[in-house]
Amino acid sequence: MIYLDHNATTPISPPVLQTMMPFFQENFGNASSFCRAGRIARAGLEEARACIAAVIRSSPEEIVFTGSGTEADNLAIRGVCRAFCGRRCHIVTSSIEHHAVLKTCEDLEEQGTAVTRLPVDSRGVVDPDQVLQSLTPDTVLISIMAANNETGVLQPIEAISGIARSRGILFHTDAVQAFGKVPVNVDDLDIDLMTLSAHKIYGPKGVGALYVRKGSAIAPVLTGGSHERGKRAGTENIAAIAGFAKAAELAGKNLAEDAVNMAALRDAFEEQVMQRIAQVRVNGRDAPRVPNTSSMSFASVDGESILLHLDLKGICASTGSACATGSAQPSHVMRAMGLSPMDAQSTIRFSLGRDTSQGDLDFTVRVLADAISKLRHISSTA
Amino acid sequence: MVKERSDRDDSGMSSAENREAQPFQGPVLFYNDTVIDHFTNPRNVGEMKSDEADGYALVGDPSCGDQMKLWIRVGSGRITDIRFKSFGCPGAIATSSMATSMVLGKTLEEAAELTDDDVVRALGGIPEDKKHCSLLGIMALQKAIDDYLLGRMCAESCDDLS
Numbered sequence: 001m002i003y004l005d006h007n008a009t010t011p012i013s014p015p016v017l018q019t020m021m022p023f024f025q026e027n028f029g030n031a032s033s034f035c036r037a038g039r040i041a042r043a044g045l046e047e048a049r050a051c052i053a054a055v056i057r058s059s060p061e062e063i064v065f066t067g068s069g070t071e072a073d074n075l076a077i078r079g080v081c082r083a084f085c086g087r088r089c090h091i092v093t094s095s096i097e098h099h100a101v102l103k104t105c106e107d108l109e110e111q112g113t114a115v116t117r118l119p120v121d122s123r124g125v126v127d128p129d130q131v132l133q134s135l136t137p138d139t140v141l142i143s144i145m146a147a148n149n150e151t152g153v154l155q156p157i158e159a160i161s162g163i164a165r166s167r168g169i170l171f172h173t174d175a176v177q178a179f180g181k182v183p184v185n186v187d188d189l190d191i192d193l194m195t196l197s198a199h200k201i202y203g204p205k206g207v208g209a210l211y212v213r214k215g216s217a218i219a220p221v222l223t224g225g226s227h228e229r230g231k232r233a234g235t236e237n238i239a240a241i242a243g244f245a246k247a248a249e250l251a252g253k254n255l256a257e258d259a260v261n262m263a264a265l266r267d268a269f270e271e272q273v274m275q276r277i278a279q280v281r282v283n284g285r286d287a288p289r290v291p292n293t294s295s296m297s298f299a300s301v302d303g304e305s306i307l308l309h310l311d312l313k314g315i316c317a318s319t320g321s322a323c324a325t326g327s328a329q330p331s332h333v334m335r336a337m338g339l340s341p342m343d344a345q346s347t348i349r350f351s352l353g354r355d356t357s358q359g360d361l362d363f364t365v366r367v368l369a370d371a372i373s374k375l376r377h378i379s380s381t382a
Numbered sequence: 383m384v385k386e387r388s389d390r391d392d393s394g395m396s397s398a399e400n401r402e403a404q405p406f407q408g409p410v411l412f413y414n415d416t417v418i419d420h421f422t423n424p425r426n427v428g429e430m431k432s433d434e435a436d437g438y439a440l441v442g443d444p445s446c447g448d449q450m451k452l453w454i455r456v457g458s459g460r461i462t463d464i465r466f467k468s469f470g471c472p473g474a475i476a477t478s479s480m481a482t483s484m485v486l487g488k489t490l491e492e493a494a495e496l497t498d499d500d501v502v503r504a505l506g507g508i509p510e511d512k513k514h515c516s517l518l519g520i521m522a523l524q525k526a527i528d529d530y531l532l533g534r535m536c537a538e539s540c541d542d543l544s
Contacts, residue, residue, distance in 0.1 A: 342447045
């Protein structure tokens with residue numbers, strides 16, 4: 001199998017699994033327990049917290065572990081709105097966010113919160129000037145993703161966080177797709193809230209984290225025990241958290257060098273595809289992107305039909321985001337970038353990983369060219 | 383609990399028979415081999431020039447962007463040739479291929495009675511969220527038949543006038 005869907009999820013790397021194993025049986029304690037077993041678990045938890053904090057250059061107490069990236073997004077957005085309870089709230093976000101942000105904002109909107117969804121240009125980039133213009137006296141939060149999951153396009157986080165800071169508004173970024181691919185340092189980027197996830201960086205599924213800058217007003221969404229400094233109740237999943245920390249540490253090593261190599265592999269792949277296949281559009285190619293993601297639209301053919309041809313040859317890719325699979329709606333990200341419903345429907349995402357080889361990509365180009373040619377022969381719009 | 387279950391089996395409501403009676407209960411998660419075959423080797427793909435075709439239809443599903451063109455030739459009240467082209471997902475391509483195969487050689491009346499459920503059943507089921515795709519082929523077929531009938535009505539009324 002050639003796996004080119006790393007933005008959906010990644011396998012757990014062997015050192016990560018090794019780090020996790022003791023916490024299932026030997027060190028199984030509850031980190032909130034007073035006894036020895038609890039203290040050992042607590043030590044594992046706090047070591048993991050310190051490790052993640054070191055990677056993003058925060059203090060350990062600013063890390064809140066959650067059950068997923070989605071939960072961290074929910075905590076950031078709902079948590080801020082609840083902290084401003086009783087006040088009229090306005091949130092600024094973008095039209096290309098992950099559904100974890102978009103659906104959460106929609107839900108709050110139904111409860112009376114005002115929401116502005118900013119457009120993007122044809123490269124898939126949010127304009128900081130439009131962020132500034134959209135602010136109202138009620139704005140309590142700006143939430144803009146660091147890197148888009150479908151295109152890999154990086155957003156001007158520094159410029160937007162600067163605007164938020166100058167106006168005293170909290171800034172949240174969903175950095176799930178950026179983390180481990182480009183440096184995300186909360187001080188350089190001046191971020192108040194940042195969502196992270198483990199399973200995109202060779203860690204386990206079912207664990208994420210929210211960075212919460214000291215002093216940021218945020219109320220819990222899950223209430224119960226006083227876990228995670230009262231910000232997220234529920235017994236901590238220490239095995240997963242320890243694995244997450246190990247994965248973050250490993251992703252942080254050689255980050256710059258790995259990024260250069262992967263971008264070279266990805267760029268060569270895109271070149272080959274464009275040479276072999278006519279009428280291809282590489283989405284977000286003119287914008288800064290994370291190095292592993294390639295979003296391409298192939299005129300006159302349906303993305304899912306391309307996927308099935310690839311799948312029959314053992315190649316795993318995806319249309320847009322895995323979360324939107326099964327919905328008949330064309331990708332909201334592609335539509336926001338100005339693609340017609342049909343072009344949006346013709347889009348495939350390849351996301352490379354650490355083990356992706358030149359040979360994998362050469363084979364993929366051949367299978368892809370064959371699939372497109374077959375499908376264009378059938379197509380009513382070719 | 384175990385006793386109860388065996389009683390129910392004895393009463394003839396075994397799960398195997400249930401499956402027999404209701405072949406498509408429960409979620410179908412992925413395309414089966416028949417669907418894959420019709421997707422990778424679709425039958426009746428092609429076009430007809432306007433003077434070759436007796437009926438033509440262009441239909442689209444704006445919700446997902448699928449589009450389909452379908453042509454029929456009619457002789458002695460039967461579909462003697464049928465061609466389609468499709469911009470669509472595997473479900474749309476496979477159901478169009480199956481639908482066109484099922485009506486080729488059939489009378490217009492027989493063809494007009496074909497439903498999307500018939501096509502899905504002939505394919506051995508398709509995933510639940512893909513069922514709407516099978517409608518496109520049926521819509522195209524009905525519209526092409528209507529196009530043929532309308533054309534004939536026009537031709538007849540023109541004859542009457544002359």
